[in-house]
Amino acid sequence: MNEYQDVSLLIERLAQADEQQQIVQLNEMVDNDLDEGSIALLLEAFPIDQRVRMWRNLPLELHISVLTEMRAEARISIINALSETELKLTLAKLDNLSLIEWSDSLPDELIADAMRLISRDELELYDRAKVYDDEEIGRWVEQKVFTLPFSISVKRARGLLEKNQFETPKYVYLINRNKTFRGMVLYSDILQADDTTQLKTLAQEHLVTLNAHQSLNDAIDAIEHSDFPVVPVTDDHDALVGHVDWQFALSTQREIYEARLMAGTGMDEGDDLFTPILKGTQKRGVWLGINLLTAILASVTIGLFEDVISQVVALAVLMPIVASMGGIAGSQTLTLMVRGMALNQVTIGNRLALLKNELSIGSINGVIWAVIIGGIAGLWFQSPVLGYTIALAIVVNMAIAAFFGVIIPILLDKFKLDPALAGSVILTTVTDVIGFFAFLGTASLVML
Known part of the structure; x- marks a missing residue:
């Protein structure tokens, strides 16, 4: 059995070595039975030029398996650096499982080239696998069994x-x-x-x-x-x-x-640790733009109560508490739902019971923390009315957060959207808007 090797220590050793010593040490690691997955993690930890150089100096029989173990963007960074001859030699060595793994991230023209270059047997296995969808196990099975x-x-x-x-x-x-x-x-x-x-x-x-x-x-x-x-x-x-x-x-x-x-941050598991700057800026900028829109919606809600905020400065101080409590409560429910859906534990038969359960937990926690926060706010600003106002907002927001923490992932799943991707953004917007509206709306009614 191979002894486990801490990849972080190997990365540190290579990072401190010069170019020539890097190659020597990398091959020593390979000779010591460093597995392909660990080699892939190791190469991904270096800037692209160093990564490509180290990959080229790996034993030829490891080239495909290491690339397959890499995340999509890291794999593409090496493929893009290859000459036309190197690329053809690499594609010709692909087996059916590697080609399946690569097909979701490579341009169509490269996949077409690979299909022309790989052996007929591997192409036949690849065609069999492509009959099944990405989320079906038939696409990913090892077909070479005895x-x-x-x-x-x-x-x-x-x-x-x-x-x-x-x-x-x-x-x-x-x-x-x-x-x-x-x-x-x-x-x-x-x-x-x-x-x-x-x-x-x-x-x-x-x-x-x-x-x-x-x-x-x-x-x-x-x-x-x-x-x-x-x-x-x-x-x-x-x-x-x-x-x-x-x-x-x-x-x-x-x-x-x-x-x-x-x-949750709009990124993908295939993203490279050393993604090109312009590409990384573009990808993250899209998510930041979405976040800006949701923040504007919350700000518009606050703007509706500009008069009451200007007269009662304490409201501006306490608003983040209302949003934060609702956000945390909703995130707890959302996380529970996403896990349950991933394990196929959430069904039509138990959704209502789950909703009632989460609403009860959210409401009870809302009452408990409303008493604590309301008491602190009342004493802090010497205003019982302010304490009652934030207490009411806390109860409402935490109950609503629990409700939408259940409903949002169900609706997203119905529309074939990943609840883990979009759920947190939508939930944060909902809890911010409802929390601010409940807090400032109540304040405008009872404090002016």
């Missing part, structure tokens, strides 16, 4: 396995003449069984399987509940498509987490 007829003897199975000189499979999948999936056998069981034993009698019981149209989340759940680190995947006619393993489940789970982490 299969045997389910009705043969163990002796015959061993003979067929010995012809496979390239690798020894840990798992052998059993099929019939129509390629219908009939079970899975451990290679070790085949070696230990009697020659006359029927292969089908060694098939594992209670095996977890997936349909190729099921989601990536289903694949992660299936791996979690499987007794084995692989899960077979079949099509609608029960024909074996391939399998997914625990490494795929972990990497997919990480990508989902990164996507949701980045989405």
Whole structure:
């Protein structure tokens, strides 16, 4: 088993070395069995010119796997730096899974070039995978699995396995003449069984399987509940498509987490740490523009009560508290909903109960914190009326925040929009506008 290596320490070593020593040290790391995923993270931590130089000096057999492990923008930064000859040599070495991974981020003309250059077998596997959507597990399965007829003897199975000189499979999948999936056998069981034993009698019981149209989340759940680190995947006619393993489940789970982490600020999990300045400015500028529009809406709401704010300066001091409490309460509910929807726990049958539950939590918390904040504000500004006013605004805003924290992700999902991406912006706008309106509106009625 390879010893775990802290990538941050390796990055620090390379950062302190000169160009020549960087290449020497990088190859020493590779010789010490640094895995492709760690190499990709390491290269992504350097500016593009250094990254390209280090990638070029990797062993040729690692070029494709390291690029595939990279985030989309980092991969493109290297591809864009290649000469025409280098690019063709690189594309020709792609396998079907790498081409699937790259196809969402590369220009169509490069994908077309790759399809002309890769082997016919890999192209056939690629075409099979493209039948399925991005969110369906059939698109991402490892199709190169070892299969045997389910009705043969163990002796015959061993003979067929010995012809496979390239690798020894840990798992052998059993099929019939129509390629219908009939079970899975451990290679070790085949070696230990009697020659006359029927292969089908060694098939594992209670095996977890997936349909190729099921989601990536289903694949992660299936791996979690499987007794084995692989899960077979079949099509609608029960024909074996391939399998997914625990490494795929972990990497997919990480990508989902990164996507949701980045989405709240309008960024993508494929964004490069050293994204080009102009490109990064453009991408982030769009989100800043959206945020500006929402901020203007909140400011317009405040402007409606300019008279009361000018007469009671304390209102301007206390407004951020109202917005902040509503924002936090709403974000808690929104986060809970996004997680529940990602795990397929939120359904039509439990939405109403969930809404009632969150409204109750928001209202009770609203009352508790309204008493505390109202008391503090009343004593601070020597004004019981001001205390009652902010207390009412806190109750209203926290209850409304809980309500919209449930409703917004449901509506976004209905319109095929990612709740993790747009939910926080919409929710913040709603809680700001309603909070300010409740606070300043009540103040204008009772304090003037």
